[in-house]
Amino acid sequence: MGKTIAQKIIAAHLVSGDMxxxxxxxxxxxxxxxxxxTGTMAYLEFETMGIPRVKTELSVAxxxxxxxxxxxxxxxxxxxLQTVAAKHGVYFxxxxxxxxxxxxxxxxxxxxxxxxxxxSHTPTGGGLGMLAFGAGGLDVAVAMGGGAYYITMPxxxxxxLTGKLRPYVTAKDVSLELLRILSVKGGVGAIIEWGxxxxxxxxxxxxxxxxxxxxxxxxxxxxxxSDDVTRTFLKAQGREADFTPxxxxxxxxxxxxxxxxxxxxxxxxxxPHSPDNVATVESLKGVKVDQVCIGSCTNSSLxxxxxxxxxxxxxxxxxGVSLSISPGSKQVLTMLAQSGDLVSILAxxxxxxxxxxxxxxxxxxxxxxxxxxxxxxxRNFLGRSGTKDGQVYLVSPETAAASALTGYITDxxxxxPIAPVALPDAFHIDDSAVLAPAADGSTVEVLRGxxxxxxxxxxxxxxxxxxxxxxKVGDNITTDHIMPAGAKILPYRSNIPKLSQxxxxxxxxxxxxxxxxxxxxxxxxGSNYGQGSSREHAAxxxxxxxxxxxxxxxxxxxxxxxxxxxxxxPLTFADPQDYxxxxxxxxxxxxxxxxxxxxxxxxxxxxxxxxxISANCQLSKRQQKILLxxxxxxxxxxxxx
Ligand code: MIC
Ligand code: SF4
Numbered sequence: 001m002g003k004t005i006a007q008k009i010i011a012a013h014l015v016s017g018d019m020x021x022x023x024x025x026x027x028x029x030x031x032x033x034x035x036x037x038t039g040t041m042a043y044l045e046f047e048t049m050g051i052p053r054v055k056t057e058l059s060v061a062x063x064x065x066x067x068x069x070x071x072x073x074x075x076x077x078x079x080x081l082q083t084v085a086a087k088h089g090v091y092f093x094x095x096x097x098x099x100x101x102x103x104x105x106x107x108x109x110x111x112x113x114x115x116x117x118x119x120s121h122t123p124t125g126g127g128l129g130m131l132a133f134g135a136g137g138l139d140v141a142v143a144m145g146g147g148a149y150y151i152t153m154p155x156x157x158x159x160x161l162t163g164k165l166r167p168y169v170t171a172k173d174v175s176l177e178l179l180r181i182l183s184v185k186g187g188v189g190a191i192i193e194w195g196x197x198x199x200x201x202x203x204x205x206x207x208x209x210x211x212x213x214x215x216x217x218x219x220x221x222x223x224x225x226s227d228d229v230t231r232t233f234l235k236a237q238g239r240e241a242d243f244t245p246x247x248x249x250x251x252x253x254x255x256x257x258x259x260x261x262x263x264x265x266x267x268x269x270x271x272p273h274s275p276d277n278v279a280t281v282e283s284l285k286g287v288k289v290d291q292v293c294i295g296s297c298t299n300s301s302l303x304x305x306x307x308x309x310x311x312x313x314x315x316x317x318x319x320g321v322s323l324s325i326s327p328g329s330k331q332v333l334t335m336l337a338q339s340g341d342l343v344s345i346l347a348x349x350x351x352x353x354x355x356x357x358x359x360x361x362x363x364x365x366x367x368x369x370x371x372x373x374x375x376x377x378x379r380n381f382l383g384r385s386g387t388k389d390g391q392v393y394l395v396s397p398e399t400a401a402a403s404a405l406t407g408y409i410t411d412x413x414x415x416x417p418i419a420p421v422a423l424p425d426a427f428h429i430d431d432s433a434v435l436a437p438a439a440d441g442s443t444v445e446v447l448r449g450x451x452x453x454x455x456x457x458x459x460x461x462x463x464x465x466x467x468x469x470x471x472k473v474g475d476n477i478t479t480d481h482i483m484p485a486g487a488k489i490l491p492y493r494s495n496i497p498k499l500s501q502x503x504x505x506x507x508x509x510x511x512x513x514x515x516x517x518x519x520x521x522x523x524x525x526g527s528n529y530g531q532g533s534s535r536e537h538a539a540x541x542x543x544x545x546x547x548x549x550x551x552x553x554x555x556x557x558x559x560x561x562x563x564x565x566x567x568x569x570p571l572t573f574a575d576p577q578d579y580x581x582x583x584x585x586x587x588x589x590x591x592x593x594x595x596x597x598x599x600x601x602x603x604x605x606x607x608x609x610x611x612x613i614s615a616n617c618q619l620s621k622r623q624q625k626i627l628l629x630x631x632x633x634x635x636x637x638x639x640x641x
């Protein structure tokens with residue numbers, strides 16, 4: 001039987017396991033990336049493994065998230081990252097050099113290679129034909145040490161594109177269309193492969209916008225073939241030698257095929273507070289806009305920025321609108337400056353921010369109270385912008401620029417067309433902000449600031465657990481609910497005791513105190529629990545606060561892996577109706593844990609009501625051992641692979 005692109009790459013990197021969907025496979029990893037908000041923890045974990053130098057073909061540490069330095073914390077962490085990278089053979093991308101996914105696409109990604117990154121948008125690399133996964137920091141640390149990456153073998157979905165996008169309709173609208181069709185849960189357990197004649201019309205950065213937002217579908221990853229479009233992009237980056245062609249076999253089998261005719265799409269918009277809450281821009285015409293933000297790993301490429309500059313040229317933005325523009329990389333910003341596009345942007349009244357994540361993660365530029373903020377980003381979860389009642393909408397750069405000019409949500413297709421903007425034949429290449437590691441790391445001193453606190457210790461499971469249901473939450477709880485980000489909280493990503501004070505702040509600010517007081521605790525969740533970010537802090541912090549088990553209707557992929565890595569048991573209700581019965585503060589008992597781990601069937605006794613319910617958790621042998629060791633770090637230290 002023919003293979004899909006992903007199946008070919010997995011087969012070429014298979015360490016162990018069988019490639020039947022649903023079973024566990026171990027994959028060899030060629031490249032890793034980290035960013036600063038998750039990276040500090042990942043390198044602290046790597047250090048405890050005692051491996052002198054990374055064993056990957058390439059590992060890069062980016063600084064792009066925690067760039068505001070409102071105190072010593074972030075600056076100290078950057079210094080730690082720079083020195084730990086130099087010591088252990090990791091390239092260091094300095095703050096200001098750009099957003100990890102954009103820079104990785106420009107300078108390092110290679111078709112056919114495997115990449116894991118401690119950031120959920122690592123699948124951006126799929127735009128170049130890489131098999132790229134978001135993962136928890138601990139999984140990245142293990143891969144840097146030469147260990148395999150374990151995933152559940154996904155199903156294969158194909159999106160078949162025909163036609164061509166009309167002017168002012170963009171790759172972002174393609175992503176939003178798929179979110180409309182599939183929802184934030186629709187990609188769970190699947191790899192999404194993009195194909196069909198329509199893909200020839202999409203450049204690598206446009207493809208990367210689409211694979212980037214595959215994360216919002218819950219997909220394991222997304223991937224495009226590597227073809228002439230890929231070669232053209234790599235050539236323009238001075239990297240034609242990195243090109244290899246890659247396509248699925250004509251008789252490859254897919255579990256689901258979705259057809260999208262690009263010519264019929266309209267500009268789309270995701271309304272608060274979920275990326276799948278999609279409407280046409282036209283239908284929201286006239287809604288007053290307070291803020292517009294253009295940038296993020298989804299939409300900050302040179303072509304995106306040049307289109308925006310062309311739309312803004314010779315005009316000024318509406319007086320009621322505050323517009324921010326964050327180019328994705330130093331390469332993009334430099335080229336905007338060289339071409340004069342930056343002048344059009346500045347003259348329009350926009351505020352140019354540094355090449356970093358910035359407002360996307362609430363690092364500044366939060367909207368006004370109740371403000372309507374149009375963002376070219378990928379997430380609009382409640383509170384993520386830093387303003388709890390902010391109304392965040394997700395749009396394309398073209399819709400964003402059109403709305404910034406009029407002051408109201410505006411369908412760009414109603415405006416004057418701009419001249420087509422194409423990829424340059426040659427990008428400006430200057431890698432001086434990427435520091436190579438020391439040839440001999442043994443002489444490098446790793447500098448640690450006082451903000452770096454020890455990694456919390458999890459407890460190994462015994463046969464019975466009695467725990468209090470400390471919190472009950474609804475469906476689609478995101479990692480932004482569990483462990484919020486933002487300028488105030490992010491500096492504590494390497495300080496778990498301090499970070500824990502903010503756990504579930506959006507849902508219930510009393511949670512940290514109550515969890516600590518309860519001793520062993522449990523969380524009751526709805527479906528798709530833990531969607532969104534790859535931050536392992538959303539597992540490590542609850543673990544630190546005493547949470548031993550999360551019982552939910554279903555989980556998001558990366559989060560469930562992070563829970564197991566942190567030594568927390570992730571159970572799903574056998575009958576989702578039982579969710580209704582279990583209440584916060586009930587005392588629950590799980591007995592015969594050891595034999596239940598073997599069978600995958602657990603009994604949870606609600607001691608408050610006397611009712612017993614059934615729950616499931618299919619664990620591989622390795623995952624059982626991880627839980628029995630009290631987490632992946634202990635397991636690895638004990639010699640587990
Ligand atoms: C995000 O977009 O939420 C982040 C910040 O990039 C995260 C990583 C993190 O929490 O540090 C992600 O998507 O994985
Ligand atoms: Fe950064 Fe936002 Fe992309 Fe996360 S989604 S990597 S915060 S730009």
